[in-house]
Amino acid sequence: MSEALTILSPVKLGPYDLPNRLVMAPLTRCRADSGGVPNALMVEYYRQRAGAGLIISEGAPVSPQGKGYPYTPGIYNDAQIQGWQAITSAVHERGGRIFLQLWHVGRISHPALQPDGALPVAPSALKPAGQVLTEQGLFDFVTPRALELAEIPMIIEQFRHAADCARQAGFDGVEIHGANGYLLDQFLRDGTNRRADAYGGATANRARLLLEVVEAVASVWGSDKVGVRLSPLQPFNDIRDSDPQATFGYVAEQLNRFNLAYLHITEMGKEAPGAAGPAFNLDELRPLYNGTYITNAGYTAETATAAIAENRADLVAFGKLFIANPDLPERFARNAPLNEPDADTFYQGGTQGYTDYPFLSD
Template sequence: MNTVFSPLTLGPYTLANRLIMAPMTRSRADDSGVPSDLVTTYYAQRATAGLIISEGVFPDASGKGYVRTPGIETANQVAAWTSVTDAVHAKGGHIFMQLMHCGRVSHPSLLADGAQPLAPSAIKAAGQTWTNTGLQDFVTPHALSVTQIGEVIDSYRSAARRAIEAGFDGVELHAASGYLPEQFLSSGTNQRDDQYGGSVQNRSRFVVEVLAAMVDEVGGDRVGIKISPEMNFNDISDANPQETYTYLVKQLRGLKLTYLHVALFGASFDYHAALRPLFDGRYLVGSGITRDSADALIAEGKADAAVFGGAFLANPDLPARFRNGAALNTPDKDTFYTPGAEGYIDYPTL
């Protein structure tokens, strides 16, 4: 019977355990999207995770959505990330990069030349985002043309290649949390009348084409995807999410992805029961997971691995703490996104 400490084959890799570190924005890059030296220390401290999934990284500058978030577009960004992957690998760990294009959930002050954020449709999101001058209201985004959609897809392709060049073991497409891929998926944010809008088949097209480009570039055994049905973050909504996500996951089978990462936040429908049988790769479960619930899900075959967020943020040695039944540090929410080492690399180990 498998537990959280059982090894797991994931694509070409054998993970030491099934405890996965969730992607978490920490805002420790500089204004040009280059991760600081602190980022190397942070991920190396957590290399005993079976797999680390990095914070969201913008594939090109148009995808930046928050202050001090990192990119994978320039030579300097690639060099900084290479230091991170070298440090993780030196400690025997594995790390995937999460590619995150924020789409309409951005602000002109975060984008080159004060550009408008990009989206499938020119629908303004309710809410605000963090900028260099504090919270700013979202603005009405620019609706992408079909040609521009192709350019964004190509940016994901190039970003996947650069991630592998930087030493990452693979890449994850962030298709949750109200960012660009989910903006295309969801009927509330996608009101297009062309091949990328309208029916669930058309609304899913962007995500499938992005994944196909990434797979073509680095191989399906190095590509995963994250979804969060009914999370409704960043003012996202869909008229029939059960239909949308069931259809989407069916389309993933031909891509031979290495994993599907599903994080649920209060949905009444049992998406895990519906989606796991439809997917032909590893199934990762996230959000609200405990050591006991993770063991139960894995033992019962309902998940192949469990994804932990705040627990890994505050406990660099989380696998050792779980093995020893040790108490866990409490995450300090006040330092989640602040610059500097405090609340980032100073959490104590056993």
């Protein structure tokens, strides 16, 4: 009789054989140099976490326009490629695998973070509620500029170029950030997309930009080294949809044609049903997608193993647990106690709360 699958069982993902099913979720930590260049401190942080079946890097802006937070590492110029190279080498030396998360924030930015103090861009000129952190402090969000139809190819080209930079930097693949209220999600959901052209209105139109980005990125990498992240329940960044079951169901079905490395669904927002739109049923989404499926948000070793055993997911991504436990797979294997994450150092603090969490062996 074959043994039941657990979070520690090996799995194939795209062309890669992973030793376990723990994915390190993408985690913005704001430790890059100004100029968005990855540094030696980041090398150490990722090296420490190379025991993950797969690391997904923090979101990396695909262009200066794609940036929405200070000290986030970009993936569009030579200095950044070199900085990332040191990270991918360190992870590979320890036998790990690492994908880069391709990120354009759209309206979740501010002129203080944009080249030449420009307005952030978005599908429609709708101001998000809330505030944005810049190097000069907190500011209210501004009303973004709606992208012209003629500018859409330039957005797709930013993703394609960044995907090529990630290839040069030695990553094993890339994840397209279609989640959490950023640009591709702003196009997808009708609360933020009021366009009347081929990129707005009907579900197929709102999903068009994401699917065209997938195609462009897959042209660089081959689709089996490309993942997509979506967040159907997530209200973060003032986003909602009037029919998420239809919107995200359509996207999951459309993604089947690419033979991707994986679809990554974060369940963030499940604790506040209704905040991102009418009720969403994750169990209805799962069977629509034929490939490898990663789930995320609030999982433990036990609930992750249950999700895998019950075929609700093939792999599980852990965010806060990987922040606090660089050796998380080993801790799960030994049923060892876990370090507690310190939220005060998620986005600041240098080495503190970044590379100084103890290993079991310490």
